[in-house]
Amino acid sequence: MLRMALSLFLLCFLWIVKAEETSVLHLQFSKVLDHHHGSVRLRWGVDHDKEIIVFELQVKTTGWIGFGLSPDGELEESDIVIGGVHPDKSIYFSDRHMEDEWPPEEDENQNYELLSLTQNETTTTMVFRRALRTCDPNDQDITNDTMRVISLYGLDDSLTYEEEHKFMKSIFLLQIIPLTETPSTYFTYEIKLNNFLIPVTDTTYACTFIPMPSVSEKHHIFLYDPLLDPNSADMIHHILVYACGNNTNVTSEVGECYGSDPTFTQCSQVIFGWAVGGSAFHLPKDVGIPLGTSLDPYYVRLEIHFSNFDAKEGVHDSSGMTIFYTPQLREHDAGIIQFGVFTFPMHFIPPGAENFKSYGLCKTDKFHEVNGWPVENMKVVAYLLHSHLTARGIKVIHYRNGTQIGILAQDDKYDFRLQESRHHRYTMDLNVGDEVVVECTASTMDRDSVTFGGPSTLNEMCLAFLFLYPRNNISTCWSYTDLPYVTDILGQEHTTDIMEAVMNLNYVEWDNETIRLAEKASKEAVQTVIVQNRRGTRSTQPGLIPDFNPPMPHQCDNTSFVLSDGSSPEKTEVDSPMDANDS
Ligand SMILES: *[C@@H]1O[C@H](CO)[C@@H](O)[C@H](O)[C@H]1NC(C)=O
Numbered sequence: 001m002l003r004m005a006l007s008l009f010l011l012c013f014l015w016i017v018k019a020e021e022t023s024v025l026h027l028q029f030s031k032v033l034d035h036h037h038g039s040v041r042l043r044w045g046v047d048h049d050k051e052i053i054v055f056e057l058q059v060k061t062t063g064w065i066g067f068g069l070s071p072d073g074e075l076e077e078s079d080i081v082i083g084g085v086h087p088d089k090s091i092y093f094s095d096r097h098m099e100d101e102w103p104p105e106e107d108e109n110q111n112y113e114l115l116s117l118t119q120n121e122t123t124t125t126m127v128f129r130r131a132l133r134t135c136d137p138n139d140q141d142i143t144n145d146t147m148r149v150i151s152l153y154g155l156d157d158s159l160t161y162e163e164e165h166k167f168m169k170s171i172f173l174l175q176i177i178p179l180t181e182t183p184s185t186y187f188t189y190e191i192k193l194n195n196f197l198i199p200v201t202d203t204t205y206a207c208t209f210i211p212m213p214s215v216s217e218k219h220h221i222f223l224y225d226p227l228l229d230p231n232s233a234d235m236i237h238h239i240l241v242y243a244c245g246n247n248t249n250v251t252s253e254v255g256e257c258y259g260s261d262p263t264f265t266q267c268s269q270v271i272f273g274w275a276v277g278g279s280a281f282h283l284p285k286d287v288g289i290p291l292g293t294s295l296d297p298y299y300v301r302l303e304i305h306f307s308n309f310d311a312k313e314g315v316h317d318s319s320g321m322t323i324f325y326t327p328q329l330r331e332h333d334a335g336i337i338q339f340g341v342f343t344f345p346m347h348f349i350p351p352g353a354e355n356f357k358s359y360g361l362c363k364t365d366k367f368h369e370v371n372g373w374p375v376e377n378m379k380v381v382a383y384l385l386h387s388h389l390t391a392r393g394i395k396v397i398h399y400r401n402g403t404q405i406g407i408l409a410q411d412d413k414y415d416f417r418l419q420e421s422r423h424h425r426y427t428m429d430l431n432v433g434d435e436v437v438v439e440c441t442a443s444t445m446d447r448d449s450v451t452f453g454g455p456s457t458l459n460e461m462c463l464a465f466l467f468l469y470p471r472n473n474i475s476t477c478w479s480y481t482d483l484p485y486v487t488d489i490l491g492q493e494h495t496t497d498i499m500e501a502v503m504n505l506n507y508v509e510w511d512n513e514t515i516r517l518a519e520k521a522s523k524e525a526v527q528t529v530i531v532q533n534r535r536g537t538r539s540t541q542p543g544l545i546p547d548f549n550p551p552m553p554h555q556c557d558n559t560s561f562v563l564s565d566g567s568s569p570e571k572t573e574v575d576s577p578m579d580a581n582d583s
Pocket residue numbers: 120121122123125
């Protein structure tokens with residue numbers, strides 16, 4: 001009797017623990033995984049302290065449903081969890097992994113824990129959780145990178161694979177939502193194109209100048225919301241908004257941003273960035289982007305990148321963004337500084353490279369001089385990494401006084417289709433005098449000629465935009481390598497002319513040997529570091545790319561929160577003094 005009561009009590013206790021954990025972990029995020037049909041929806045929530053993630057997968061089927069994490073977007077080697085409800089209402093659920101052939105094999109260690117599995121006439125809903133890192137080689141770690149999420153289902157409970165019921169989507173799962181606040185008084189303003197006819201060419205960068213709202217006193221922008229024209233939303237690759245200086249020669253016409261008309265190359269400081277897959281960008285509640293002071297732009301340059309690979313004719317666009325601004329000022333004024341590799345024309349990536357690294361250096365000791373006034377140390381609140389089709393990873397590495405002190409932003413599984421502003425959990429200090437290196441890793445296995453830096457998606461860029469406060473007048477801090485040094489090492493005819501060196505890269509016989517030589521030479525050569533302010537004034541100085549020491553990989557000590565078999569939360573094991581004494 002006592003035993004029964006005790007186990008009943010234990011059961012209740014466990015149930016309460018679980019209920020509590022799931023309620024704390026409310027499912028904040030939501031994405032449709034099969035965007036054409038809307039039959040598969042994922043909701044999830046993250047506990048960053050406990051390193052646990054909870055998922056709810058909901059599929060319009062009464063058959064089996066599955067969720068997976070893939071190393072590269074393919075089904076092979078994916079970490080998969082499958083569940084369903086039999087017609088007799090009994091349930092099945094298992095942590096599996098995909099080897100060469102369907103169906104995926106069950107893992108020896110079951111690291112996904114089922115919280116609920118329900119079904120009605122149309123829909124199956126499965127709620128489950130796991131540790132971000134399970135230390136099981138058959139599971140994928142859930143990291144601060146863009147994850148490749150797989151979803152799949154069947155029409156009945158036999159685990160039959162159907163290609164048309166499998167989907168892959170790049171998702172940044174470990175999102176941070178800052179504490180935001182909607183002020184009691186605010187205004188909105190649209191910065192957008194006006195019925196622009198999208199040209200029938202693969203790539204168009206449409207640019208125009210748009211006045212900012214005129215306000216007689218200082219306001220703070222607290223939210224940028226993308227404004228996508230439903231006519232053309234699927235042709236828009238990115239939207240960038242740049243602040244213009246007073247002396248900008250503005251026009252109301254729309255022109256090609258990187259064409260022959262220099263008018264549209266004016267204004268270099270990004271203030272808003274959105275790209276495919278991104279969403280609205282909220283500033284934390286104590287931070288705002290100033291509007292209406294003498295330092296703020298009267299005009300911005302709106303840049304919209306359209307891809308018209310299907311050569312559609314007669315499509316008009318009125319996209320842009322909506323800004324939300326308030327007279328209720330916040331504590332900090334934020335700004336954005338661009339770091340990375342000087343784009344044109346010195347940035348190059350050889351063909352046939354599996355993972356070619358490019359480096360851009362920023363030395364902030366010139367910030368005072370270029371700012372025109374002493375610059376205060378900064379706090380970084382968010383970042384946006386920007387690169388094109390060949391990009392596989394981007395890191396923003398932080399050095400102080402010659403020592404690597406951290407990473408300001410990183411995505412080792414970059415997907416150019418998902419460029420978005422991402423918040424940091426805690427602000428990061430960036431002091432004047434620090435150095436910042438942006439490292440981009442590219443794969444050009446499918447290309448047979450050199451890829452150069454440039455504005456088209458077929459060219460490359462390697463940039464990181466850091467959102468920080470307090471703001472200053474600096475817009476850009478980047479570098480290019482000594483290309484003549486690189487072509488010398490590659491055995492090309494000696495030249496001191498940069499454009500000639502750029503041309504000579506086309507004559508190199510690219511193989512794995514010359515690729516490694518080029519990467520090494522570009523990294524060890526002297527960099528020309530350029531710091532530029534919003535008025536376009538710049539200063540240059542030489543610099544060297546410091547070494548990068550990758551942080552220690554996560555240690556699997558088997559005491560981490562491994563959710564085993566679902567029956568108990570393993571709390572005692574984690575705290576067990578015997579385990580602690582083991583080391
Ligand atoms: C089945 O469940 C789904 C998800 O909760 C719900 O949207 C749908 O309306 C339900 N259908 C019926 C027939 O109850």
